[in-house]
Every structure is written in C-alpha cells, then in structure tokens.
Amino acid sequence: MNKIEVVFFILFFSIFVIPFTASSQETKLEHELLFEMTALLDEPIEIGESPMGKRTIYPVSGGTFSGPEINGKVLANGGDWVLMIDSLTEKLDVRAVLETSEGEKIYTHYGGFIHWNTDGSYYFRTNPVFETSSKKYAWLNYTIAVGVGELIEGGVRYKVYKIK
Template sequence: MTITRTSDGRKSDPRLKVVDEIATTHLFDIAVDLDPRLNIGDGPFGKRILFGAAGGSFEGPELRGEVLPGGGDWALFRSDGGMSVDVRLTLRTHDGALVYMSYGGRWIVPAELREDIADPVKSRQVDPARYYFRTTPMFETGAKQYAWLNDIVCVGSGYLIEGGVAYQVSRVI
C-alpha cells in the first residue's frame, strides 16, 4: 500500500500517526587515535581493513574520559567506493567506569574527493561537509552512574583528524 498525505497533511493510512520530528542533543566529542592499518584483503563482500584503536579521548557535558587501546574499526570498502563502518571501543570515564561503545555506519566519499582522501596529508584538509560520514553509536556498561547510557540511541558525524578519526556524538531525545 502506498502511503500518501491528504490535502490537510494527514496520512492516508488511518493507522499511521504524525509524531514529533527526531531531535538530538550533544552527548560528547570523541577523538580516536589509530594504529597503522592492517589490510585483511579482498573478500567476498569487499576489501576488509582493520583500523586499530591506539587510544584517544572523549568529552561532553555529562561524561568524559579516554579511549582505551585494543578496539578498532573492521571497515569494509565496497566495490562502489563506499565504506561500511564496524567499530568496537572501550571507554574509561574520568571516574574509572568502563563503557563498551559499538557502532556501525557509512562513509561515502564522492569520486572526485577519493584521491585527496587517500593522501595522508590532504585527507585532513578536506572539509567534512563534502562527504557523508555517519554512525549509530550504542553503549553498554555496568557502572550505575552511567546506566542511562544502556538505554539511549545516538548518531555521530565523523571526520578525519591528525593521527585518527573524530566524531561529534549526539543523543536522540
């Protein structure tokens, strides 16, 4: 069934309701330092590269701390030039709590920017507004003071930085 809106804005399927638009609020900014890449190679779904996490930091209004070494992005470079993100990180808050952060996402770089993005110097100079780098972070923790993280959904906007990658992470409210 095709869903259309009537002249007064209602949806033609009476089961559907108009709900508030999705809104977000800033959760934190995170910088992830990366180890040298490990090229796993061309497989049946594309080229798999591991960008290992060497450390980093995060800071926002409700929490801050460090990115622990040992996580990483098991990125899949697709034949169409896009990249699928598959990241797992461990965060340690300023007060010692451990938080598991995982996210998927997409990094889509227009063909005319791919040569510059592949260059270690030029890549950090490309305006992030010229490519699409979005993620969907989720969290797990046993720390009581951060248990609220277990129940939220987030979105992130990524960009390249010296030595790694950074994201602005927002909580969907």
C-alpha cells in the same frame, strides 16, 4: 440518517479517519550533544580482497571524549574493521572501550558508513550502542545515538548525539 447509517458512519470514521488524522501530526526528532570524541589509530592491517570486499583493520591506540554529562579517554584496545564494499563506500564495524574520568568502563560498538563523493567530500555517519555496568551511566544502555564523523590526521573525530 437512520440509526444504522449513523452507526456505520461513526464506525467508518473511527476506523479510517481518526487514525490517519492522529498519525499525520508532525513528530519532531530531538537530539543533544552526548560527547565529542577523538580516536587515534595505529597503522592499518590489510586483510585484502574477499568476496565481501576489501577488508582493512584500523587498531585504536587511544583518544579522548568530552561532553556535558560525560568525559574520559578511549582505551587502546579496540578497532575498526572497515569493509570497502565499492570504490566509494566503506562499511564501518567498530568496537572500543571508553573509560570515564571516574574510572567507569563503557563498551561501545557501532556500524556506519563513509561514502565518498567524486569531489572528495564524504558522508560519515555512525550508530553507536553503549553497554556499561556503571550505575551512574546506566542510562547509556538505553540511549539511541548517532555519530557524525570527520577524518583527521592519525585518526577520526566524532560528534555523538543522543536522540531524545
């Protein structure tokens, strides 16, 4: 190989081969339990059919949350603005305020879905986002989280995981 061929080979290798080799390494998504939460719901408020789907609002009447680093109660001032977009899929739009055992307030909002299977089972996932002025819990402002939901009598229960 002459010098031009060597330079061309190195250039080609560094542009096209090295990036694909580095990006093909497996990236593991790690998570850990942030908290478990139970939210109690009041009687639903039916808005009815619109061009977007059938809207029902479920007011939050309270609840609790508990985890390795944080625990407290769910205040009775939020709700879930559910949109039934087809016969099997509910789109969630939730807003709530959490109050820690130290009295710190944390606003959370999340979207998500409940998708019903024909056998009665369901897929229930959310993506909570947190906002707080608390210095102790400021890390929540930058936490990516995923909730796995479960319907219970009188409310919902979540296991919320932070993505590391």
